[in-house]
Amino acid sequence: MKKIAKVLLLVAAMLFTGCDDDSQYSIYRVNFVFDKSISPYIHVNSYGEFICVRRGSKAGQYQLTDPMGNTQTILIPEMQMQTNPFHYGLGGLIIGTPMNCDGNIWAYDWACPSCDNQRHRVEIDHITGYAKCPNCVTTFDLNSGGFAIEGKSRPLWHYRVYTIEPNVIIQN
Secondary structure: OHHHHHHHHHHHHHHHHOOOHHHHEOOOOEEEEEEOOOOOHHHHHOEOOEEEEEEOOOOOEEEEEOOOOOEEEEEOOHHHHHHOOOEEOOOOEEEEEOOOOOOOOEEEEOEOOOOOOOOOEOEEEOOOOEEEOOOOOOEEEHHHOOEEEEOOOOOOOEEEEEEEOOEEEEEO
16 A cells, blocks of 8 residues: 555656756736847847847837836837737736847846735846846746746746747747
């Protein structure tokens, strides 16, 4: 009887500790599409450069911050709003090509995963590629998969990124 219990315990442990590919992805709804061949989106093609996108203050627009920290309001085409509206995760999106990853475009949630609050967006140092939460002071490395390098936290939430040239589609 003890052997059966040990085997069942071992099987249960293997089931619950296996690699769960979906665990890195956020549960927050995201749907964002852009053409990476036009400005200001071209920055996502450069290693170590990130743009940030969040909901605008009015319907039909969003805010885009480029790697230099300049923010502009982008109007969403009416057709896009009707057919497949944008969603920005919890705090918005950080989009770019990390220097130390796989060479593909990555998308992180802009909100700190420890605080799990849309108002607690990480502040990005575009020189170092670090993102720091002003609330809990955890620092994340955007160039190495969004892992916490100071403080205790899970990595930044990721979103699935698909490329159908020249478009980038971020969804979950």
